[in-house]
Amino acid sequence: MSALDTAFGKLGDELLDAIGRRDWAVADAELETLAQEAVAATVANRRDDLAALARVAARCHTALSLRDDPGGEAMHRQGQLRALAVMIAAARGRTPPRAAESLSASGASAAVLSALKSGPQTCPALVEATGLSAEQIGGALPELRAAGLIRSWPAGRLIVNALQDEDPLSSGERGNSP
Incomplete structure (x- = not known):
């Protein structure tokens, strides 16, 4: 596991913690950071980073899906994670093969x-x-x-x-x- 994988994992943990605390400002900041990283990885064609971001988005989305009565705000962030996962999947699908x-x-x-x-x-x-x-x-x-x-x-x-x-x-x- 690379240092970047660890950083992405920590970002996902912080997102879930913020949602658990109902700290929506922090949750939104974490989501924005994930989205910015996904865009940067897409533009730079960093396939490994896109794969790591896909794992984080899926893990966070699944964790939110498993919560009992997450509430409207948490479900909103879950929808944002789903949109982020779709964007990452599209970027990974367009990525040309390695040499x-x-x-x-x-x-x-x-x-x-x-x-x-x-x-x-x-x-x-x-x-x-x-x-x-x-x-x-x-x-x-x-x-x-x-x-x-x-x-x-x-x-x-x-x-x-x-x-x-x-x-x-x-x-x-x-x-x-x-």
Whole structure:
């Protein structure tokens, strides 16, 4: 967890505390800070910061949703959190993929690329080959597809993944590849 993740988490805690105390001026200031950080992260294309802000917004929204009779003012802030989460999700959806060089350098993406050098594989096979969790594989695959490094196609109930420059029919795979 980075220092910025910790700072965003603290900001979320302070927002929830202010709402719990019914200190609406502080709650509004915390919400404004979260919104400003989201805009700054969007403009600078800081994907990790957008992800951290999305987690904070979701955590705070969920915490407010679970409160018994939160009251009108708290529900207003909950609506603002929902709007902030929608804005962050839209910004994350528009964010272009990372460069292929950074994806293949290290981390889950590099492990998936390395495993796919032996041929097309399903997600369960990638989990076994890399030792990563299904969540890590599931997080890496869309980014690798968006960067044009891999392609995927259905094979029954599973999805097969292969390096972009690999011919699936030459590896013994049968099916329609996009």
